[in-house]
Each structure stands twice: as structure tokens, then as C-alpha cells.
Amino acid sequence: MSKRLRKEVNPIKQVLLKDLAQAAGVSEATASRALSGSGRISQETRERVRSLAEVMGYQANPLARGLAGGNTNLLGVCGSGVLKPFMHRLLSQLASYASSQGQKLVFAPLPLLEGLRVLLPLQIDGLIVCWEGLDEDLAAELLEERALPTVVLGTRSEYCSSFDVDREWGVKTGVAKLIELGHRRIAFVGESTANDKWQGFVSAHTDAGLSVSQDAIIACEGTPLGGFGALDQFLSSGFTAAFATNDEIAVGLLRALEEKNFKVPEDYSILGYDGIYLDQLGRPRLATLAQPSGTLAKMAINQLLDGTEQINESIPPELIVGDSIGKMRD
Amino acid sequence: MSKRLRKEVNPIKQVLLKDLAQAAGVSEATASRALSGSGRISQETRERVRSLAEVMGYQANPLARGLAGGNTNLLGVCGSGVLKPFMHRLLSQLASYASSQGQKLVFAPLPLLEGLRVLLPLQIDGLIVCWEGLDEDLAAELLEERALPTVVLGTRSEYCSSFDVDREWGVKTGVAKLIELGHRRIAFVGESTANDKWQGFVSAHTDAGLSVSQDAIIACEGTPLGGFGALDQFLSSGFTAAFATNDEIAVGLLRALEEKNFKVPEDYSILGYDGIYLDQLGRPRLATLAQPSGTLAKMAINQLLDGTEQINESIPPELIVGDSIGKMRD
């Protein structure tokens, strides 16, 4: 698109700083100062320019602004695994909250380093790193300098603000519920890397005066197929309930049980993790620990915009008591 | 972030055009020409500069480029309704395909006009409009000038390329399947605005030599609750199967039936639309017409990047035969 064409065609009249300055009877420099936060300007002028800007609908061009060293109002999001069900929701939520705050979101579904290569030249004002993309060393380098405000989501970071999910607490709460329902032999089905979930699993037992050992673990892939395949081991070990480290596994297991004509929750109880079906349309509605994605999105963006100090919080997932857990059968 | 800080901290060394030009022993103007497509340059120089650019890892700054009138490699996406389940998937798919093509996606979850206000100043190279955001007049104005390559997704546009979903064909195929399974009284449950779906519904009947009338329609909101509420009318009218205009409705109806202790698909067959649970984790797996979101995403971006002529295609959804439809009971 040629330069000229672009301008003529643009259906939205662009009000330029020049125009604004002229209308206000000040120089461009002054107008610019009035709009940015920097203090060196008289109160009166500032207000006049600002209100005029509002009236005229002036919006600084982010490109020019970025090039000159100001804010672009562009927030970068990176992290692979966009295609995971849970990421869908987080992404959408980030996008819509950002938009409501006048920020634009640029997606780079890539690991941190590659993502930065794409995002940094855009002079993004802030970065949101989701889950797996995090490289702590690189993060450290970036953030010790406080150059690029960054928020890490879903894992804890030493070097920058992060909003983690309190998986341990969540799992503890969920498993405690199972115990409360009378279950004594509960399987831990899933990826063995989920240490914090395992901790929560153990705590729940300990708190109830029960003992658990590693033999409660049924290792499997984090997919429906993984859960499906876990059935034999689950059935042969005298379990009456299972906690699955994610919903995909849980539903796989659910389907496997169904194929053998077992009933959930009458015969077995299944508890998942993630809340990918928050709308709870499945049947039975899967009991699960729902990731607080809306909260994460909001906090991340607020922190990027207003945060001055590093914050590291851990947000608990919410126990959704669906229909897939129930009292232990007699 | 101050200008100086930004530069020092940037962990990825930025090679500037200046550097490249110097290394190649040509002017910046020449170097720029060598990289862009425009022909006015000697083959030899072009190749030298290009290979040098590769070696040095030169990446033009998109901001500067955009400001000066070149490509930003930024693609804008607008359209409200991001939080609808189906949009989640489309969005992720767009993001990851765009990324694989070296494009960045900027998302503005807003209707067309507001979206443009946000997106145009970014000098996006192309625009993807999703569903509801489309305003044909505005689109016309934009696109008659061929100024901003635009693709409309999910609806047909006169003025620009569009990739629609062939809802009529899809529904016809799905309903034909129900008819093939022996169903004769099929309900059309959902929003009455879905004309093309209704057409498909009628065609399927007509093709099979059956007649349908408007009394097959059970109007309801496009939500699980809507489907849930449609139960009474469904049961009282002698239907044995239902086509729901979206999956939310379908599952609502499914749950309502379950509460009355009916079995699906033994007692009733339910067919949905959208494929929001493509992973098919629900129980029973909902039979549905899955939106071809991956295809849509790919085609949209390819068209934006390479398309020279307006294309208007209609892509059929895919019939997913889950477990929620079966032979009519005797």
C-alpha cells in the first residue's frame, strides 16, 4: 500500500499532533509533553491540550511513538502451546481485557527467545510470558535491568512479577473433598512431573490422617488417550477415586470406565484439573479444579500497566464440584 | 522504557540498516531496495546485500518500516465475540499460523469501525474480520480502493475476499444422516435467524422426499440454557431427533434429556453445530458439524499474504459422527 494511498483511503480521519498543537496554539513539543506524563509543563496548558485532544479524538500513532521512544500501547504475549485447550481461554481473556484497557495485544506463539526477537522490535511496552516459554536466565537478564516490564503467568519467577496458580492448594482442596466423600484409595493419574500437584495430593491425605505412597501414582501422558490407557492399572489396584492432573486425562479415564459399563460417580469418582470445560457442558459435568484464567489475565495486564514493584502471587484454582465425584460406594 | 535503556538492554542485538549498508559498501537507499522487492537494482548488488543481511541477522524494524510506508508484517484481527467458545479456537489457530508465516497478529476484539481505529494507525498490512464485526458499507469504502487487503471470515462479502462456511451444505449433510438413520420427525432447535441452516435442514428433507414445515422449529436462545428450556416442546411434539443450531444448545438439550432419564442416542438423537469440542471429550461425544477453523485460518492468512484477486469461497464444515445420534428407536 503506497504511502499516499494509505492516507487518502483511511476512512478514519487521523488527527495528528500537528493539528492538535495548532488548535491549542502551542508547539508540537508542548502538546506532546502535555499528553505524556512528564511534568515540565504548566497545569493550565496541560489541561487545555488534553481536553482538546479528547474533543478532537486525537490518538498518537503508536508506530511513530514507539520509534521515538515512547509507549506503543502494545503488549506482547509469548509462550508456546497456544493450541492447548486451556490456552485458548487465557488468550481470549487477555485480548479482551487488554482491549478494554486501551492496549493492543500482539501474539507470538513462540518460546521466550524467539518471541522476543519478534516482539522487541515492535517496542512493546510489556511482555506476558505464558507457561512453558520461560527461560529464567534470559528473564533475569531482561528484568534485572527493569527494561521491559514482564509478567510471567502460570509459574513462579524470581526475576519478574508472576502470577502463578496455587496448584498444591487446589489439589489439596479437591482431594480433601474426595476424602470427605469417603474415599480412601485415591489414584493420582497423570504426568509424573506435576510435583506441586502431588504435594497437594499428599497433604490432603496427611491432613486427614491417612497415609499415601508412590503406589497411588499411575503415570500416563497428559492426553485423553493417556487417561484411557490408565484404566487397567486403575481398576486392578482397588482404587475408588482418581485425581487426574488435567481434564484431558480425566475425561479419557471417564470414557474408558464408561466403555466397561462402570458408572460415574456411582462406581468411581473422577476429579480433573484445569477447567477447560468451564461451561460444563460435558456429561457428567466433570468435577475439576478450574484455572483462574480470567483473574490471571486481569492481574497480568494491570500489573504491566500500573505495577511499580515486583509482585509474585499465587492464585488458587476453584473447585468445581461437577457430577463426576460422589460418595464412595458401600 | 527510555530510549537509551532500551537499546542497551535489548538482549538481541539489533542490526540496523545503516550497519548493513556500511558492511555492503552501499548506501542505505540501495540496501533498502535490495531487500524490498522493487526491481530497480542490479542483480549482483541485491544478492550481496541479501546474503549479508542473512549473515548479520538483519531484521528491519517494523515500526520504522510502517512509519515510512512499508510493510509492518502486522496483521490485524477484529471482530467481537472473542469469548465465544468457537472464537477461541479460531483465534489460536490464526495466531499460530500467522507466526509460522513470519507475521504478527494484533488482536482487537472490537467491531470493525472501532477495530480499525485501533488497527489502522499500526499500519497493518492486512485485516481479518471475524463474523459479526462486519459492516459492508465500511468494508466497501475500504476495499474498493484496494488499500487494505482484507479477508472476511465466516460470512460472505461483496467487496473483499471472504471465506465463508457452507452452513447450508453442512446442515443438509448432517440432517440427511439423521434421515438415513430412520428419523422422520426432526426438530430444528435454535436461533430463528439461522436462515442458511434452516435452508439446509429443508433441503435434506426435500431430497429425501419428505416434507417439513415451520412447526419443526423450536426457537430458543443460543446457550445451554436455551437448549435446556427447549425440552418440553421437543418432547411434546413427537420428535425423535433434533438438530441444534449450535453445540451449546445441543448440550443443553442433552442434559435436559438426561435429567428426565432419557438415553441418547437410544431414545433420541441430537446433532449439534460448531465443533467446539473437537477433541470430543464429552460424553456422549456430541455429533456435530465442525467449523473448519484451521482451514479458515490458513486460507485467510495465505490470501492476505499472496492473494492478488478477490476470492470468495465457502468451506464446508465437517460432519463429526459422535455418539449422540443413532438409529431411530422402534
Added chain:
DNA sequence: TTGAAAGCGATACCAA
């Protein structure tokens, strides 16, 4: 507190 002027990094036009 203000204005003038110098960039930011790249592209596009005009001469040569």
C-alpha cells in the same frame, strides 16, 4: 515553561 531542532529506522522520490 516553552519552542526549535535533532533524532528514531526505514522507505520513496528525484537527480544524476
Added chain:
DNA sequence: TTGGTATCGCTTTCAA
């Protein structure tokens, strides 16, 4: 085919 130069819109430094 090339180089010089104006320009894109805005921010920031430097004087006044």
C-alpha cells in the same frame, strides 16, 4: 542502477 535527501509522526534534548 545508484546515492542524496525529504519524510513518516512523535519524543526528547538543548537553549532561551
